Amino acid sequence: MSIKRETIKKIDHKLVEEVVEDELLERFKSCYQCGTCSGGCPSGRRTAMRTRELIRQGLAGLTDELLSSDLLWLCSTCYTCAERCPRDVPSTDIILKLRNIAAHRGLMRGPHVAVCKNLFNTGHGVPIGGEPWLTFRKTLKLSPLPPTVHSFPEALKEVQTIVKETGFEQLITQGEAVQKEMIKKEQEMTPQKIKALEDQLQKLKADAEKAKKAQEAPKK
Ligand code: SF4
Ligand code: SF4
Known part of the structure; x- marks a missing residue:
């Protein structure tokens, strides 16, 4: 490094x-x-x-x-x-x-925030999302849903209570807010970004002009 x-x-x-x-x-x-x-x-x-x-x-x-x-x-x-x-x-x-x-x-990354939100909303970081997973499970002779919150939706409240009581929900909210702020900053147009876009546009125009001239030039 x-x-x-x-x-x-x-x-x-x-x-x-x-x-x-x-x-x-x-x-x-x-x-x-x-x-x-x-x-x-x-x-x-x-x-x-x-x-x-x-x-x-x-x-x-x-x-x-x-x-x-x-x-x-x-x-x-x-x-x-x-x-x-x-x-x-x-x-x-x-x-x-x-x-x-x-x-x-508050420095959790966006995809990790999304997984944490999944956990809070469904009881799973990566919930089973219908097909093709249901068919795969059937092929493996498994029950359509695992014996988790998917099969016992009433347990979701308990998961959410744990997430709240441990302060994890607050970390998720904080991480999400920081992520949004970072994305906003990245999207902000700075003078340097505007200049780079203008340069790119000029180059594209020049290239297009060159290509047009080459096409119009009489072939020998
Ligand atoms: S942490 Fe990595 S770099 Fe450090 S001693 Fe262990 S293997 Fe080597
Ligand atoms: S634990 Fe993480 S850092 Fe270590 S070898 Fe696996 S992926 Fe790499």
């Missing part, structure tokens, strides 16, 4: 202490940056996920960068990195703890 000097806003070593409050995560500080975790990460094969980079940002005290990083949300929690780490760093549990800290700061 190249850390550009100008991107470093604040060095904050409190984050590591916050993570290692959970003594199981004490080995956070043992990482010697060998990269074995990144090398074996199945998510990293298809996404920008770099486990070593997350651990390094944490150890370097780059709290803002780390907690607002997309990388934090690309982990599928498969535990390959933790099993292979030569220093026994529980990287997956560290990522989960970091996500919890990020969620408490």
Whole structure:
């Protein structure tokens, strides 16, 4: 990872202490940056996920960068990195703890907010959505619906009570509000964005003009 000097806003070593409050995560500080975790990460094969980079940002005290990083949300929690780490760093549990800290700061990602809302509204993060799943279940000789809230809709109230009582509903609302604000900011037209669009338009016009002239030119 190249850390550009100008991107470093604040060095904050409190984050590591916050993570290692959970003594199981004490080995956070043992990482010697060998990269074995990144090398074996199945998510990293298809996404920008770099486990070593997350651990390094944490150890370097780059709290803002780390907690607002997309990388934090690309982990599928498969535990390959933790099993292979030569220093026994529980990287997956560290990522989960970091996500919890990020969620408490309203930094949950949009898709995660959507899954949490599903849980609140249906009792499932990923509810069964009719066909083809019902047919698949039948093929496997399973009951049409699993013995969960799908089969016992009266239990949904209990799920919602737990979500509310634990304060999780508040985190979901907070995460959603932050997401909306971020999307709004991204969509705002800044002078730079307007200039880039104008340049693009000019280029398209010039290309179209060139193509027209080429078409009109007498063929030899
Ligand atoms: S495998 Fe372990 S020691 Fe190596 S970079 Fe990853 S967390 Fe650090
Ligand atoms: S637990 Fe997450 S970071 Fe570790 S190997 Fe699996 S996907 Fe990658």
